[in-house]
Amino acid sequence: MVPILNASGCLDALTAPGIARSLDAFVTKTVTPLAQEGNRPPRIAETESGMLNSIGLQNPGVEAFLGDQLLRLAELGVPVWVSVGGFSARDYAETCAALDGCAAVAAIELNLSCPNVEEAPETAAELVAAARASTARALYAKLSPATWDIAETARAVADAGADGLSLVNTIRGMALDPVNRAPKLARGAGGYSGPALRPIALACVHACAQAVDLPIVGIGGVTSGHDALDLVAVGASAVALGTILFSDPFAPARVRAELEQVAAGADVAVRGEPRRSVAPI
Ligand SMILES: Cc1cc2nc3c(=O)[nH]c(=O)nc-3n(C[C@H](O)[C@H](O)[C@H](O)COP(=O)(O)O)c2cc1C
Numbered sequence: 001m002v003p004i005l006n007a008s009g010c011l012d013a014l015t016a017p018g019i020a021r022s023l024d025a026f027v028t029k030t031v032t033p034l035a036q037e038g039n040r041p042p043r044i045a046e047t048e049s050g051m052l053n054s055i056g057l058q059n060p061g062v063e064a065f066l067g068d069q070l071l072r073l074a075e076l077g078v079p080v081w082v083s084v085g086g087f088s089a090r091d092y093a094e095t096c097a098a099l100d101g102c103a104a105v106a107a108i109e110l111n112l113s114c115p116n117v118e119e120a121p122e123t124a125a126e127l128v129a130a131a132r133a134s135t136a137r138a139l140y141a142k143l144s145p146a147t148w149d150i151a152e153t154a155r156a157v158a159d160a161g162a163d164g165l166s167l168v169n170t171i172r173g174m175a176l177d178p179v180n181r182a183p184k185l186a187r188g189a190g191g192y193s194g195p196a197l198r199p200i201a202l203a204c205v206h207a208c209a210q211a212v213d214l215p216i217v218g219i220g221g222v223t224s225g226h227d228a229l230d231l232v233a234v235g236a237s238a239v240a241l242g243t244i245l246f247s248d249p250f251a252p253a254r255v256r257a258e259l260e261q262v263a264a265g266a267d268v269a270v271r272g273e274p275r276r277s278v279a280p281i
């Protein structure tokens with residue numbers, strides 16, 4: 001069985017608990033040490049082959065998250081992966097330390113790659129090392145596809161103590177209003193997601209699966225069981241659904257059923273090493 005997750009920021013589990021329960025694990029919107037309002041609207045725009053967003057890590061901050069949301073998420077009965085972000089290594093370390101003692105946290109996904117906020121000055125490996133020193137929880141490093149050699153980053157975060165990889169985050173893009181040629185998003189550029197990201201995600205998962213011996217959650221433009229099986233074929237152990245959830249909230253159950261059907265007739269398992277299992281789910 002290939003676990004199906006949501007991609008961070010693409011599902012509000014407390015508003016749609018039935019959809020969340022249809023997942024093998026729920027991944028939260030990225031949490032930062034302090035509350036973030038996010039960017040100015042408009043911060044969502046559609047394009048022909050994907051979606052642009054510049055939400056910018058809007059969240060209530062880790063204290064409020066721990067005070068209320070996490071308890072309610074735990075009641076869903078689905079393993080909860082908490083996505084952690086920040087603006088410095090210290091931010092990552094503090095948030096991971098705050099989550100470390102929480103039994104309700106099944107895993108931590110480090111958002112090392114949000115294109116909609118100022119980046120931390122440290123490298124991805126330094127951020128993973130800071131998080132690793134602060135928590136014993138399973139750590140998944142979520143990487144950006146916007147790098148020349150993602151395999152090199154994968155090796156560096158593996159050496160820094162990551163237990164798995166989430167591949168990929170959005171890639172920076174822009175859309176213009178056809179009348180005045182002004183950017184559709186108030187911030188100008190945003191993170192591009194959806195079907196256009198699929199070949200990029202495939203290349204990234206393929207490169208990283210050859211480079212490191214870590215489980216990989218494949219993310220990027222998945223809309224069907226075929227898309228999910230493609231990611232598995234190049235090395236993913238699990239698949240996460242993002243943009244598709246906005247147009248088809250019932251996609252997790254549908255994609256799982258389609259995947260079972262197409263996988264039954266495929267010889268994917270024999271094409272590579274046996275998949276590394278994604279734990280903890
Ligand atoms: C509206 C929106 C909000 C997102 N928020 C986050 C976030 O808070 N943290 C994160 O790591 N990724 C975030 N992402 C990126 C997704 O988790 C995912 O990596 C990306 O959308 C690619 O998958 P998809 O093509 O299936 O959407 C967001 C994406 C969208 C569309």
